[in-house]
Amino acid sequence: MVLNLKILPQSSFGFPGYRGLQEFVIIPFYNYESNQSNYFGIKDWGISLQYGAEFARTTLSVAPDDLTTDNSELDLNTSLYLLSIAKRLGNHSLSARYTPGYQKEFIFKTGESIIINDTTTQSLQANYNYKELFGLGYSYNFNEQFNAGLTMRFFSQDFNREIVKPVFGDTLYLVREAINEKISTGSIDIGLDYILNKQLQFRIASINLLNFEDQLTNTEFQGIELNLNRGALLTASYFPLELLNFHLLYETTNSFQAGVTGHTKGFIYGLTAFHDYYQEPFIAGVLPAVGYRTDLFEILLSAVKYFSDRYTNASYSKFFDEGINNIINNSYSFDKIVLSMAVNISGKPEKKVELIDIEITREIYPSFYDLYIDQPIAYGNVVNISGKPVTVIPSVKIEGVTDDQIQSPPQTIAPGDTVVVPFFVIIPDKYANEKTFLSYADFFISVTPLQPDAQLQKATLINSINSWDGNVANLRYFIKKDMEFSMNYSKNILSRNKSFLDTIPSPLLPFHKAQIIFNEFAKLIVYVSDPRATAEYVQFPKQTLDLKGGDCDDLSVLYSSLLESVGVQTALVDYKGDGEIRHVNVLVNTGLNPEQARLITTNDKKYFIRKDESGKDQVWIPVETTSLSNFNEAWNIGVEKFNREAIENLGLAKSKIEIIDVY
Amino acid sequence: MFNKMKFSLSARLAAKPGTARAGYIGKTLLIFMLAVPALIAQEFKAADVKGDVKYQAGTSEVWSEVKEGMSLQPDYFISTGEKSFVQIKYREQSLSIDELSAIHLASIKTMSTDELLLALAMEDMINAPVNDGKNRSSSTAVYGDKKGKENNLVNKSDDFGIKRLNGAVQLAGNGFKESSVVFAKETYRKYPDSKQIPLFRIFFADILYEKGLYEEALGEYLDSAKLDLNIEEKSNVESQIQRINKILLNN
Numbered sequence: 001m002v003l004n005l006k007i008l009p010q011s012s013f014g015f016p017g018y019r020g021l022q023e024f025v026i027i028p029f030y031n032y033e034s035n036q037s038n039y040f041g042i043k044d045w046g047i048s049l050q051y052g053a054e055f056a057r058t059t060l061s062v063a064p065d066d067l068t069t070d071n072s073e074l075d076l077n078t079s080l081y082l083l084s085i086a087k088r089l090g091n092h093s094l095s096a097r098y099t100p101g102y103q104k105e106f107i108f109k110t111g112e113s114i115i116i117n118d119t120t121t122q123s124l125q126a127n128y129n130y131k132e133l134f135g136l137g138y139s140y141n142f143n144e145q146f147n148a149g150l151t152m153r154f155f156s157q158d159f160n161r162e163i164v165k166p167v168f169g170d171t172l173y174l175v176r177e178a179i180n181e182k183i184s185t186g187s188i189d190i191g192l193d194y195i196l197n198k199q200l201q202f203r204i205a206s207i208n209l210l211n212f213e214d215q216l217t218n219t220e221f222q223g224i225e226l227n228l229n230r231g232a233l234l235t236a237s238y239f240p241l242e243l244l245n246f247h248l249l250y251e252t253t254n255s256f257q258a259g260v261t262g263h264t265k266g267f268i269y270g271l272t273a274f275h276d277y278y279q280e281p282f283i284a285g286v287l288p289a290v291g292y293r294t295d296l297f298e299i300l301l302s303a304v305k306y307f308s309d310r311y312t313n314a315s316y317s318k319f320f321d322e323g324i325n326n327i328i329n330n331s332y333s334f335d336k337i338v339l340s341m342a343v344n345i346s347g348k349p350e351k352k353v354e355l356i357d358i359e360i361t362r363e364i365y366p367s368f369y370d371l372y373i374d375q376p377i378a379y380g381n382v383v384n385i386s387g388k389p390v391t392v393i394p395s396v397k398i399e400g401v402t403d404d405q406i407q408s409p410p411q412t413i414a415p416g417d418t419v420v421v422p423f424f425v426i427i428p429d430k431y432a433n434e435k436t437f438l439s440y441a442d443f444f445i446s447v448t449p450l451q452p453d454a455q456l457q458k459a460t461l462i463n464s465i466n467s468w469d470g471n472v473a474n475l476r477y478f479i480k481k482d483m484e485f486s487m488n489y490s491k492n493i494l495s496r497n498k499s500f501l502d503t504i505p506s507p508l509l510p511f512h513k514a515q516i517i518f519n520e521f522a523k524l525i526v527y528v529s530d531p532r533a534t535a536e537y538v539q540f541p542k543q544t545l546d547l548k549g550g551d552c553d554d555l556s557v558l559y560s561s562l563l564e565s566v567g568v569q570t571a572l573v574d575y576k577g578d579g580e581i582r583h584v585n586v587l588v589n590t591g592l593n594p595e596q597a598r599l600i601t602t603n604d605k606k607y608f609i610r611k612d613e614s615g616k617d618q619v620w621i622p623v624e625t626t627s628l629s630n631f632n633e634a635w636n637i638g639v640e641k642f643n644r645e646a647i648e649n650l651g652l653a654k655s656k657i658e659i660i661d662v663y
Numbered sequence: 664m665f666n667k668m669k670f671s672l673s674a675r676l677a678a679k680p681g682t683a684r685a686g687y688i689g690k691t692l693l694i695f696m697l698a699v700p701a702l703i704a705q706e707f708k709a710a711d712v713k714g715d716v717k718y719q720a721g722t723s724e725v726w727s728e729v730k731e732g733m734s735l736q737p738d739y740f741i742s743t744g745e746k747s748f749v750q751i752k753y754r755e756q757s758l759s760i761d762e763l764s765a766i767h768l769a770s771i772k773t774m775s776t777d778e779l780l781l782a783l784a785m786e787d788m789i790n791a792p793v794n795d796g797k798n799r800s801s802s803t804a805v806y807g808d809k810k811g812k813e814n815n816l817v818n819k820s821d822d823f824g825i826k827r828l829n830g831a832v833q834l835a836g837n838g839f840k841e842s843s844v845v846f847a848k849e850t851y852r853k854y855p856d857s858k859q860i861p862l863f864r865i866f867f868a869d870i871l872y873e874k875g876l877y878e879e880a881l882g883e884y885l886d887s888a889k890l891d892l893n894i895e896e897k898s899n900v901e902s903q904i905q906r907i908n909k910i911l912l913n914n
Contacts, residue, residue, distance in 0.1 A: 059689055073710060111727060439779075597853065602719075602724050602726075603722060603724055604853050605738075607853075608853075609789075636721075640721065647785070650778060653784050654781065
């Protein structure tokens with residue numbers, strides 16, 4: 001019987017005639033023949049349709065004596081070849097296809113005949129029908145260089161044969177009877193894509209890696225079922241120019257394809273020549289293709305042209321000697337024209353920008369909640385890979401810190417340009433994590449608000465809520481954080497002194513508020529040299545009052561916060577020192593003008609004059625917050641230090657001392 | 664009282680703009696690198712005291728009488744009354760403080776021109792930054808209900824500003840010209856009325872000019888020109904302004 005029939009449905013021959021690993025091409029999602037890794041470029045949903053016409057008879061009749069028994073005229077048979085759907089979910093891609101036109105039916109004359117009434121001879125026939133029913137594909141995009149996936153394909157094989165069956169009775173009868181059997185077959189293949197760069201890309205894939213099939217029960221049909229031999233497929237694509245791309249595809253069955261493709265202004269073309277181990281001549285045929293694509297759809301007209309005469313008639317024995325190697329491409333296939341159409345349903349734009357890398361420029365101190373509105377936490381290099389200027393919206397989300405993506409100002413990038421994009425962030429008010437931890441920041445670049453075009457993740461250190469970077473200017477965040485608490489605390493103190501304050505002329509109120517508040521909290525607090533033993537830890541005002549102690553940073557923050565909360569302006573004095581421990585204390589704006597200074601002191605060394613933002617002279621006094629005996633003592637000590645280091649030794653002019661306004 | 668102000672005209676040195684500027688420019692770097700704050704960290708002594716002479720120590724609110732032979736600390740402020748004076752001795756030198764004058768003893772120190780420039784620059788550093796005020800605390804809690812009633816509350820000094828300027832002139836007369844300018848500038852800030860006296864403004868502007876600090880001197884002369892000047896002062900100020908403008912243009 002039949003011993004060497006080869007039907008290899010998994011070879012790489014496909015109808016589109018245009019190939020490419022380029023992500024922007026939609027076509028590959030339905031072309032499982034050469035895309036075992038299911039790698040495609042749509043961003044959301046895609047559907048496609050393939051409609052073809054074959055210049056041949058729909059059936060082929062083969063006789064054992066090389067005589068044609070079917071003399072019907074060659075005609076044009078059209079049918080729907082394929083319907084498919086695809087979906088992209090982030091890095092995951094799914095696809096499914098239904099292939100009603102991927103089938104080949106053979107009608108054989110078995111060589112047996114029956115003579116009816118001694119006059120009429122009827123030949124017995126066999127009918128073998130091979131169909132690919134449907135397929136499923138999945139892939140995962142690991143990064144910009146690697147993509148791996150698998151495709152599953154399901155086949156149906158329907159075998160029918162007429163036989164002559166003897167019926168024994170009084171007389172021996174021969175009865176013509178049909179036997180049939182239908183089996184299902186499937187195979188799974190995997191593929192791996194390696195995109196070295198935009199010019200050179202590779203794919204390796206299996207052929208019939210895993211197979212499953214029903215067992216034939218009827219011995220009459222054994223040996224003619226689909227033969228799922230294992231093999232491999234290697235593809236290399238080179239893209240030196242938009243208009244000229246080269247593709248080479250090799251199968252371990254010693255078949256290969258070589259093609260050129262290109263695209264410009266939406267128009268695409270392809271020309272592939274294929275060598276088929278099972279067909280003659282050496283170059284068995286070509287697949288020319290032309291088409292047009294936009295972001296929304298792709299339309300492609302391709303053809304298959306064989307260089308050998310097609311067998312409309314063939315011998316039964318030749319069929320069994322040579323077999324066929326593919327359902328849609330074999331010695332009995334005919335020239336075709338195929339129209340392929342694919343639609344990108346979501347209309348999502350193709351990727352227009354790339355985020356090349358991210359440089360984290362600073363640690364995150366959550367207390368500095370609005371600092372990072374002006375000072376970016378990171379910079380990213382963004383390149384415009386589209387042909388038009390694009391406006392990108394950078395955004396960042398930090399795990400465990402921000403609930404949503406925080407957007408930075410948009411930037412416009414010229415085609416082909418790379419720009420440095422800053423990423424800003426706002427720390428939520430409610431953030432209160434007292435521990436430092438390593439988190440991850442996701443950086444996004446979006447051209448449209450709906451979907452990021454590019455993203456990168458970077459590790460970033462998130463300090464505790466009490467962490468401080470040592471910059472005295474940033475103590476203002478600790479001053480402002482507990483402002484409501486400070487206001488209640490200060491008002492409570494002032495209320496208890498209402499009778500005294502009622503006797504004070506209004507210009508002197510800020511000074512006396514500063515005096516009363518200091519004397520009240522000084523009773524409760526002790527100076528502790530850095531209670532947490534780290535210079536980078538600063539307490540919020542409430543914490544200092546709860547703990548009843550703090551160092552110079554904590555006490556300056558507390559005093560400043562209490563005064564600012566009731567409208568008394570303050571500033572911090574940063575004594576930077578020369579390799580020594582830095583020190584901070586507080587300046588208080590009495591609100592008095594120079595002529596009124598003698599209302600609070602007869603010693604003009606105990607104050608100095610600052611112009612306010614409107615140019616008006618005001619009397620300010622330094623207060624040493626670590627001197628907790630009483631206000632006058634703290635004022636005197638503050639004055640001595642300030643006059644000596646800031647004024648007489650020119651510390652302010654030499655930048656050894658800095659005055660930092662809280663607001 | 665300005666009519667009782669006394670200062671030595673000998674302190675007003677003749678200006679030598681060309682040489683002063685050239686020397687300043689040529690030696691700026693060297694001076695800047697080598698200059699050491701030359702505070703004379705010495706103990707002062709009241710060698711000769713006549714009349715009402717008082718001192719105020721450190722941050723004290725009290726003025727006490729200076730007695731002959733008593734030692735004085737650098738953080739003392741010395742103030743003389745009418746028809747009074749005191750001779751201060753330090754190291755091998757002495758400095759007389761005439762009547763109606765006030766001097767902070769820490770100001771008796773030599774300063775380089777660069778240090779003077781730094782001290783003048785400090786004025787801007789002390790000032791609050793200019794902003795739109797939007798970030799100020801919204802709290803305006805006031806206790807005592809006196810707001811607005813006594814905003815013009817002023818307790819005038821007993822012309823201490825003029826005393827300080829008299830003291831500054833005497834500092835200059837004793838060779839401490841740079842520190843005299845710093846002392847005068849501080850006085851202007853703490854006692855704004857003292858800025859309105861043309862003679863003092865012109866005197867200290869002349870020192871800045873003499874030291875080759877033309878831009879700083881020009882600012883002082885321009886401010887002085889807005890004051891109520893007599894004919895001689897006006898002529899002097901205008902000629903100095905023209906001279907400096909010419910120098911600045913040529914540079």
